[in-house]
Amino acid sequence: MISLSPSSFLNKTGVPGCSTHLSLRRPRTITPPSSLRVFSALGSNRDPNGSVLIETTATSSSSLETSAADIVPKSTVSGGVQDVYGEDAATEDMPITPWSLSVASGYTLLRDPHHNKGLAFSHRERDAHYLRGLLPPTVISQDLQVKKMMHTLRQYQVPLQRYMAMMDLQETNERLFYKLLIDHVEELLPVVYTPTVGEACQKYGSIFLRPQGLFISLKEKGKIHEVLRNWPEKNIQVIVVTDGERILGLGDLGCQGMGIPVGKLSLYTALGGVRPSACLPVTIDVGTNNEKLLNDEFYIGLRQRRATGEEYSELMHEFMTAVKQNYGEKVVIQFEDFANHNAFDLLAKYGTTHLVFNDDIQGTASVVLAGLIAALRFVGGSLSNHRFLFLGAGEAGTGIAELIALEISKKSHIPLEEARKNIWLVDSKGLIVSSRKESIQHFKKPWAHDHEPIRELVDAVKAIKPTVLIGTSGAGQTFTQDVVETMAELNEKPIILALSNPTSQSECTAEEAYKWSQGRAIFASGSPFAPVEYEGKTFVPGQANNAYIFPGFGLGLIMSGTIRVHDDMLLAASEALAEQLMEEHYEKGMIYPPFRNIRKISARIAAKVAAKAYELGLATRLPQPTELEQCAESSMYSPSYRSYR
Numbered sequence: 036m037i038s039l040s041p042s043s044f045l046n047k048t049g050v051p052g053c054s055t056h057l058s059l060r061r062p063r064t065i066t067p068p069s070s071l072r073v074f075s076a077l078g079s080n081r082d083p084n085g086s087v088l089i090e091t092t093a094t095s096s097s098s099l100e101t102s103a104a105d106i107v108p109k110s111t112v113s114g115g116v117q118d119v120y121g122e123d124a125a126t127e128d129m130p131i132t133p134w135s136l137s138v139a140s141g142y143t144l145l146r147d148p149h150h151n152k153g154l155a156f157s158h159r160e161r162d163a164h165y166l167r168g169l170l171p172p173t174v175i176s177q178d179l180q181v182k183k184m185m186h187t188l189r190q191y192q193v194p195l196q197r198y199m200a201m202m203d204l205q206e207t208n209e210r211l212f213y214k215l216l217i218d219h220v221e222e223l224l225p226v227v228y229t230p231t232v233g234e235a236c237q238k239y240g241s242i243f244l245r246p247q248g249l250f251i252s253l254k255e256k257g258k259i260h261e262v263l264r265n266w267p268e269k270n271i272q273v274i275v276v277t278d279g280e281r282i283l284g285l286g287d288l289g290c291q292g293m294g295i296p297v298g299k300l301s302l303y304t305a306l307g308g309v310r311p312s313a314c315l316p317v318t319i320d321v322g323t324n325n326e327k328l329l330n331d332e333f334y335i336g337l338r339q340r341r342a343t344g345e346e347y348s349e350l351m352h353e354f355m356t357a358v359k360q361n362y363g364e365k366v367v368i369q370f371e372d373f374a375n376h377n378a379f380d381l382l383a384k385y386g387t388t389h390l391v392f393n394d395d396i397q398g399t400a401s402v403v404l405a406g407l408i409a410a411l412r413f414v415g416g417s418l419s420n421h422r423f424l425f426l427g428a429g430e431a432g433t434g435i436a437e438l439i440a441l442e443i444s445k446k447s448h449i450p451l452e453e454a455r456k457n458i459w460l461v462d463s464k465g466l467i468v469s470s471r472k473e474s475i476q477h478f479k480k481p482w483a484h485d486h487e488p489i490r491e492l493v494d495a496v497k498a499i500k501p502t503v504l505i506g507t508s509g510a511g512q513t514f515t516q517d518v519v520e521t522m523a524e525l526n527e528k529p530i531i532l533a534l535s536n537p538t539s540q541s542e543c544t545a546e547e548a549y550k551w552s553q554g555r556a557i558f559a560s561g562s563p564f565a566p567v568e569y570e571g572k573t574f575v576p577g578q579a580n581n582a583y584i585f586p587g588f589g590l591g592l593i594m595s596g597t598i599r600v601h602d603d604m605l606l607a608a609s610e611a612l613a614e615q616l617m618e619e620h621y622e623k624g625m626i627y628p629p630f631r632n633i634r635k636i637s638a639r640i641a642a643k644v645a646a647k648a649y650e651l652g653l654a655t656r657l658p659q660p661t662e663l664e665q666c667a668e669s670s671m672y673s674p675s676y677r678s679y680r
């Protein structure tokens with residue numbers, strides 16, 4: 036048996052100016068001859084050090100012909116971090132080897148989602164890879180496959196059917212899935228993401244065909260390190276993890292929350308260019324308190340009430356430790372849709388030892404801050420001249436409030452406590468005021484200002500007179516006509532953000548916001564709303580969703596090898612996003628750029644985040660590349676098919 040490390044045919048000496056990867060000129064023969072069988076070590080052809088293990092029979096290693104002359108730097112910018120197989124570093128016209136448990140061929144190749152191309156296999160590839168007869172005779176291009184798939188998707192009237200068709204595609208032809216998502220991002224985002232992913236999680240038990248991601252339940256306690264090694268990929272760069280307790284604004288969906296990490300990670304690839312094999316979705320199953328699910332015969336998770344306290348912390352700690360042990364210090368761990376009581380604690384506990392990012396606290400904050408910075412163009416002044424009122428004082432509410440305060444404090448050179456004074460929060464018991472300080476959770480305490488208690492939101496609006504109203508309570512239809520009209524009486528251009536997801540939980544609809552404010556509101560929501568016609572004018576509502584931020588943010592962390600998240604990186608991401616608004620967008624009243632340019636936007640965010648990481652001394656990928664944005668763009672995964680030798 037010989038061990039052929041990918042590095043033996045990928046020279047990784049580093050190119051000045053960007054990443055540590057070189058492009059390959061077509062190597063003469065690097066495919067293992069058929070008498071070599073690449074076999075699985077630990078469920079993969081890659082050993083823990085990233086080597087490819089090859090068992091030889093008759094043929095010796097000398098038949099693997101490659102020469103240093105074949106390996107030449109093609110450009111100064113190239114593949115992604117840990118791209119040990121050169122998949123990203125190779126340009127699209129270069130053939131690559133479809134590594135699998137074995138060199139995939141024939142039926143296995145067709146069933147391998149990472150390498151399957153369906154009818155797009157050329158006749159030459161069909162001959163070379165034993166595909167003759169396994170496919171009908173037609174050969175079509177990937178573009179035609181995209182067209183055909185879009186046509187099929189559009190036939191489905193029910194959003195969930197579209198979701199299932201997309202999941203099916205992801206499981207059968209991964210590149211086509213991402214090509215579709217990237218080329219039709221505005222149309223497909225609502226299918227694979229909010230709002231449809233919410234419904235998918237609710238019905239996950241019934242629509243579940245193949246498991247996606249890694250399920251870690253209490254039954255895996257003591258074995259999490261092993262469980263992680265069962266995952267077929269070893270070079271993980273991003274993990275999105277949930278415990279399913281607060282899925283969007285839909286509450287506890289237990290193990291069925293898996294739809295969220297899967298959906299978020301498909302955006303990491305489509306919007307942020309992190310390659311799919313580097314993404315790991317995880318659901319921690321400690322039970323559910325959702326009675327309906329506990330009594331549902333199709334429920335897929337543990338049938339018990341949620342473990343709490345030490346039992347919960349121990350499982351989480353074992354997971355966090357095993358992640359670091361398996362993947363090292365530079366893997367991004369994105370916490371998603373944990374309930375408030377755990378979300379803040381986990382972020383505080385692991386923020387100093389791991390590269391953790393809570394999307395609901397930090398990602399949402401960063402995207403909202405970006406929208407507010409952009410909105411200043413319409414309302415004038417600086418953030419410190421505005422008054423903010425939140426409905427909802429959980430992760431998103433307090434996370435946004437804190438980031439706004441931080442930005443004000445930095446820009447106006449005033450203490451953070453001072454900056455917080457213009458920010459007010461309402462929770463289920465009314466306005467958060469100092470007389471409630473003893474009885475409220477710790478994350479609400481900084482917002483308990485001096486004021487008489489107020490129970491109703493509309494009365495709080497009248498008393499506080501906010502210029503900006505932000506909904507993060509997870510409860511729909513709470514920005515009533517009264518509330519919006521009061522905002523419109525107080526402000527020439529009221530800023531109203533209805534952030535709860537999915538659409539059913541939105542605090543108000545776009546149409547209501549424009550109608551009740553006589554077309555004066557600057558409105559954005561967490562889930563998408565179609566443009567609204569009001570008195571002959573078209574209003575384009577923004578989508579203030581963390582999907583604008585986390586893919587680029589994560590890419591920035593990965594490309595710089597950052598080891599800790601810092602608040603200044605969130606501010607940098609917000610500023611980068613706000614800078615993407617062009618005159619043409621402002622003319623349409625938009626405070627977020629269209630999603631259609633999201634890859635470019637993500638690259639800019641990544642570059643700004645990475646630059647901040649270098650400035651703070653938290654980046655480990657040295658030396659710092661000179662052209663960070665170019666570096667980000669060039670390291671992005673491309674879903675175009677590769678030709679197989």
Ligand SMILES: O=C([O-])CC(=O)C(=O)O
Pocket residue numbers: 229282283284372394395535536561580581
């Ligand atoms: O998933 C989304 O659309 C945004 C988000 O993080 C949440 O609502 O929890």
Ligand SMILES: [Mg+2]
Pocket residue numbers: 283371372394395
């Ligand atoms: Mg979330």
